[in-house]
Amino acid sequence: MERAELALYPFTSAASQYVGELDFDLDRLINSRAFQSARLRGEERLIQSLTSGISKPSLTNTDEGRVLTELLSYPYARILVSCLNDPYLNRKYSHAEAEAAYSLLLEREDFFLREIGEEFGIHAKQHERGFHLHFADFLKYSTTLKAIEWKLINQRMVHGNVFVERKDFARLLQEAIKKNIHEGLPLKVPEKTCTDCSGALSRLKELLQQKKGDIENGQTGEVDSKLFPPCINYAINNVRTGVNLAHSMRFAMTSFLTGIGMTVDDIINMFNVSPDFDEEKTRYQIEHIAGSSGTKYTPPSCSTMKTYGNCHGTDDLCKRINHPLNYYRRKMWYKKKFKKPANTKEKKGTE
């Protein structure tokens, strides 16, 4: 790969080897004036990850300074992510890096795509309309793509080789890049380094907080976890701390959450607060119950919950309802009734 390419695909082993050979010390990247533009670009990578998506410059080998800035901004961005070590940011950032690479890859020659594939252990061969690869390589990166057209059963497979079109191959590479970056995070960063970056870190923290707030209020719409019945909160706390739920409880919780309108991603985001959290496993379990196949289940009633020993921490409202969904609806109703006058007042005030 040429130098400009290394800067555009900084996650490749060739790029990290190149950076290694530059032989400068970490302290300079963090503190030296000379690398200020690299640091700014690094911070920008993260800001863009949380907002518009990372945009890549067009570079040629002769732009030596710009190439170096772009190249070094990547390790700097990874240092910042690692200091913050926030699961949500880790995911967002890996995703954004991979997505940006995908757009670039679409424009590239077949041999280049294959070269990137080799980087992640995908041994692809070309054929007239795209590539074929061993199904094990395909599965390594296709299973995180949830759309039904990515299922192995819906592929053309001949004696263990899966045939994919060019665009889909690039999409698989995107997944490979994402997985690879994500698995590498967080890096072990000396505490001193994080302290030196505190300016950038606090700016990012603020943005991150704001984005997360948006999710809680916005994306999940009307859902308010403070109104969940005790049994559901109990289950959620267990999942958050990595405790395995009995199947009946997992079923009750998931059908409840989908029943009030949460999507699988909403649910994952809600759980994903602790390092013990096993996203892949949880996603599988939730999807199974949420019925990616189309069947939607209704959550069990309080009496069924009690029979299976899943009714935990009943409160006063529990005595007056017979179904966890009703608990939520009642509280929702109280909340609206209570809130409405306040809202009207506010409106009047601003008029």
Place this chain on the structure above:
Amino acid sequence: MNTSTKRYLKSRFHDYYREAKIHVPHSLTKREWGFISYDSMPETMMYRHKAFGTGGELRDYLVSMQPAHVYHSVALYDYPDAPTMKEKKWKGADLIFDLDADHLQDAPTSYAAMLEMVKAESLRLLDFLVDDFGFDEDNIKAVFSGGRGYHFHITDPLIWELESSQRREIVDYVGGKGIKSEYFYQKEFMIGDHGTGTRTFNDRTEILSKYVIKNPDTGWGKRLAEYIASYLEEEGQKEEKERFADIKHIKGFGKKTQQQMNRISKDSKALEDIRRGRLDFGKIRDFKAIMARFFDNTIDQHRVTLAGSAQVDEPVTADIKRLIRLPGSLHGGSGMKVIPLSLEDMEDFKPLQDAVAFSDRPVTLKAIKPLEVQMMDLDIRVEEGVQELPEYAAVYLMCRGVAEYGSY
């Protein structure tokens, strides 16, 4: 199971393990082992986290301990004898398929018939493993479980590192789950094909397109094409009025469709065309519905139901830390051999004869309830009470817990 029965079974197992051919799995030193002993029964307590350095060590253990059940991990670990999964350090795992009568719908109750049904299922699975997944036959080990089914161990290093979710995709593939019919057939415009580029072809504007199966040469596409062709062929043998009973009621299946299908069913060239993916049924209003039916039937005919996959819980194949019976060991619930089979042997394999491990020397036992047993080509009627039976049948009944050793 009383003490003298336990003692008897253990002595029989002891003799067996002294002579038996044990099929030591590849990467022996990286496997975890688990055992269930007769001593703890009726409790089943598994003794786990054991590792062996050589096949000889393993045999010595089996001979001296005479366990009822012997399992090894499908996974390879850096430290197989470490007490927790985390400390073991998972390195990869063989791919396992477990076919079991307990998971088949409408399984017959007779042991022999049940095993026959699982065998048919196994042959279907083999078809997927070899044709679709392209596994080399050397990397597929078929094993009779000694109980109610068959196991397949795929040892191809290319699949070792697959994670659970990735293995589930393989389960779905052989189970026909998540198939989307749109990906299997499409409309093809005939104008382009014939290069005329005109919409008024022979004054007939409606036959501008035909349907084709996308991948009639491989996988489920091939199964679909084959199903449709043989379905039409078979229907063609019937009386005209009785043909196409299961698609006739579909809206849009009119006289013309019937005529067209009649014609195809008698025309070997047209049937060949279907096998090559061409679905030229003329104008059918609800082509989709008819295809949906063909699809369902194809899936019913070919899908493989794997143990565990009917439940929400993990299918065995997706469980990368599970233990599996050692080929060459005895199944403590039947006293039969867990036998590895070559793929050619599979078809002619007779479990109730070929997996019998013990002699026909007479043994006295006391049966708790009457039972019929088919073994070694014999129908053995067991009455309640004391009697003499050939050793293999005696061991079988004691292992199943329906007889005790001796006459008291």
